[in-house]
Amino acid sequence: MTPEPLQIGPLRLSTNLLLAPIAGYCDLAFRTVCREFGGLGLACTDLLSPQGLLRGTATSLDLAKTSDFDKPVGMQLYGSDPEIMAQGARWAVEHGATVVDINMGCPVDKVTKKDGGSKLLTDLSRAVAVAERVARELEKIPLSADEWARRLGDASLHTGQWAVGNGQWKEGHGEWAMGNGERRVGNGAVPLTCKMRLCWHTADYEAGSACSPHLARMLADVGVSAVTVHGRTTEDKFAGSVRLEGIARVVESVRGAIPVIGNGDVREPEDAARMMRETGCAGVMIGRGALSTPWIFRSAWGLLSSGEAPAPPTEPEIIAMIRRFFTLMREQRDDRYAMFQISRRISWFAKRLGAEPDGTRHGVKPFKEAIRVATHPDQVHEALDAYLRGDLRTYFQDAERVQGVEAE
Ligand SMILES: Cc1cc2nc3c(=O)[nH]c(=O)nc-3n(C[C@H](O)[C@H](O)[C@H](O)COP(=O)(O)O)c2cc1C
Known part of the structure; x- marks a missing residue:
């Protein structure tokens, strides 16, 4: 009721x-x-x-x-x-x-x-x-x-x-x-x-x-x-x-x-x-x-x-939400602040991503890393796109990014 x-x-x-x-x-x-x-x-x-x-x-x-x-x-x-x-x-x-x-x-x-x-x-x-x-x-x-x-x-x-x-x-x-x-x-x-x-x-x-x-x-x-x-x-x-x-x-x-x-x-x-x-x-x-x-x-x-909770958003909808947050931050503040905010929040935002039917989570760690090591807003968008395509592995084959992750 x-x-x-x-x-x-x-x-x-x-x-x-x-x-x-x-x-x-x-x-x-x-x-x-x-x-x-x-x-x-x-x-x-x-x-x-x-x-x-x-x-x-x-x-x-x-x-x-x-x-x-x-x-x-x-x-x-x-x-x-x-x-x-x-x-x-x-x-x-x-x-x-x-x-x-x-x-x-x-x-x-x-x-x-x-x-x-x-x-x-x-x-x-x-x-x-x-x-x-x-x-x-x-x-x-x-x-x-x-x-x-x-x-x-x-x-x-x-x-x-x-x-x-x-x-x-x-x-x-x-x-x-x-x-x-x-x-x-x-x-x-x-x-x-x-x-x-x-x-x-x-x-x-x-x-x-x-x-x-x-x-x-x-x-x-x-x-x-x-x-x-x-x-x-x-x-x-x-x-x-x-x-x-x-x-x-x-x-x-x-x-x-x-x-x-x-x-x-x-x-x-x-x-x-x-x-x-x-x-x-x-x-x-x-x-x-x-x-x-x-x-x-x-x-x-x-x-x-x-009496019934609606279905949660799909993975593409969650990624769209993260993108929306990032865009709003850039508009309301500036790129530097938006980059800082997205990197410190990505662990929270990613908590509901990648859930497999057996309760494990898949592909979330490299995704969070990709967001954290990004140094330009375009790289944040690339990481979001790569997660959606399921090819973060290819993304990380880029030598510069691998160095970035190792330096973390
Ligand atoms: C990092 C952090 C910052 C918080 N900042 C405020 C604040 O500015 N004002 C406030 O009234 N409560 C603040 N709180 C308390 C929360 O509003 C809330 O009362 C508390 O987290 C318990 O609710 P939750 O379990 O739903 O998070 C903060 C909590 C955390 C974890």
């Missing part, structure tokens, strides 16, 4: 599946490729530094790049200063965000040393203060109906009531005409979400005192429209398996005030169905699973909505 539509504030997503932020990977080119396969309800930028956005540093602006097709899109901010985060959120709204997200889960030192990411899980009053300040800022900058229309993609605006936590409901989202002919949407603020882990210390989780259930409730009370929970503690980093029970506790705690999105270890469509079934979460966010399987949203949504 199709799950209840996932609604984040006034925004009703077309599916209950989300692409996670994965720093260094979930850029505009990758989001575009995932969207083209279908099944994706909402995608998010990687974590963005509000200071970087406000100063206009090239790296931050590249990371925040979006397009008309890349909608609806969440922009994720990290930091712990409520005022700077509020200004970052304003920047995000002014540059195309459909949703603003606050990172409360990143375990990386560079982020936690500045009290951001999952360090906020150790100081709940600060976490709530940041979210509250950002929520108030967003309310000050409602979008016009036309602006909403530009950033909805295949999502829709809900015209009834929606929960804002604390047992309250926000009324309607009707349109009205302004004196100057502009159309306005009532309560048209961009919704705020927060993405967290279960808590910092594993011992706290094991003792039943993880902070995430309590924090999620407090965030709902200050106007956060949804929370995403990666079912691991900060100390877990990425070890072990996702703790579905921990996500279930957050779902139980918020009692439907806001949707809870589950996250962690979804690699197959059935993993998404299981996460929803066992935790009661309203949506599922997928990160690493999408890096190897950008069509996982289409597959998982097929399973969730009709």
